[in-house]
Amino acid sequence: MFTAECDLCPTLRAVRRELEVRGVVPIVSTEKGKGLCAGKAKSWEMDDRSAKEWRSAITSCEACPLLTQCRAETDSAVARGDGPRRMIAAGNAYDNLGALVDQDRLELYEALTRASRARSTSRVAA
Ligand code: SF4
Numbered sequence: 001m002f003t004a005e006c007d008l009c010p011t012l013r014a015v016r017r018e019l020e021v022r023g024v025v026p027i028v029s030t031e032k033g034k035g036l037c038a039g040k041a042k043s044w045e046m047d048d049r050s051a052k053e054w055r056s057a058i059t060s061c062e063a064c065p066l067l068t069q070c071r072a073e074t075d076s077a078v079a080r081g082d083g084p085r086r087m088i089a090a091g092n093a094y095d096n097l098g099a100l101v102d103q104d105r106l107e108l109y110e111a112l113t114r115a116s117r118a119r120s121t122s123r124v125a126a
Helices: 010-021 051-062 067-080 103-125
Strands: 087-089 092-094
Touching: 051 067, 051 087, 051 092, 051 103, 092 103
Parallel strands: none
Antiparallel strands: 087 092
16 A cells, blocks of 8 residues: 555565666665665675675665764674674675675685585585
């Protein structure tokens, strides 16, 4: 049902979200007071996604109204040892050990992790 707060039908919102995930349209905020990633966590995960999609999430973080706060919280989490893993957070990419991935080398990191995952998958199948 449409209300003053909801001017898009659910189907249109789902289509928009899918286009955002695919990087076809920019990611926009749908919830007031929340980050651009709210409700779209899949777009900030690194598994099964390309460096191009990671860059799209990073670009969205850079436009996020909560970036400063998010960066402080992420830095605190990293300092405690429970920071993000294999995801984009606060405009940075974090590997599976929680270390920063050099943004100039995202494509190289993608190629290396894809190759190592392919090797481990083939070992399990053998
Ligand atoms: S800056 Fe933080 S809250 Fe904003 S989109 Fe990025 S991860 Fe989400």
